[in-house]
Amino acid sequence: GQNIDQPTEMTATEGAIVQINCTYQTSGFNGLFWYQQHAGEAPTFLSYNVLDGLEEKGRFSSFLSRSKGYSYLLLKELQMKDSASYLCAALDSNYQLIWGAGTKLIIKP
């Protein structure tokens, strides 16, 4: 079956760095997405990885290892506004997104 695993909740301190991990098992693979979702709002796109390696975009970076079925989202210089849920989603062979349950990130001052 298809499955996405990510931690349910993480806590970090303002100004620090946090890494949110995601492992996936899908029928075929066409890329890995990370989305940010604030409470009561729709998800917003953060990153897309289809090749192995690290993609950096400002304070956020995303890493993919296809051989390991593993990705992580790295958030640097954390700000209070980064408190949100972070959703990992893998695109399968039918180009359908398989969603993780999301990681709730709590930022403390």
Place this chain on the structure above:
Amino acid sequence: GAVVSQHPSWVICKSGTSVKIECRSLDFQATTMFWYRQFPKQSLMLMATSNEGSKATYEQGVEKDKFLINHASLTLSTLTVTSAHPEDSSFYICSARDLAGNEQFFGPGTRLTVL
């Protein structure tokens, strides 16, 4: 960037009534649109995949006669919740995928409350 709108943003209705939610891609053509439902503190749950000009594909456990989906054009898909009940109260989100890419662009969501 690609923009997807949803209307209405909020709707409160009485039990037994039907509610229509519109999803529009404003600056691109979407051959495929997706409808999701999200209950509080839970992840997105895909309800159905809608392809322009053809019948929607529903996920297991989603009643196609209750959740009517129409994707009549490349920029508009509608979801009608028929005979809504309190357990249908949820956050309904649509997303659209353009012709070229793999990314899904999300609408802002519609919060449905059934009294």
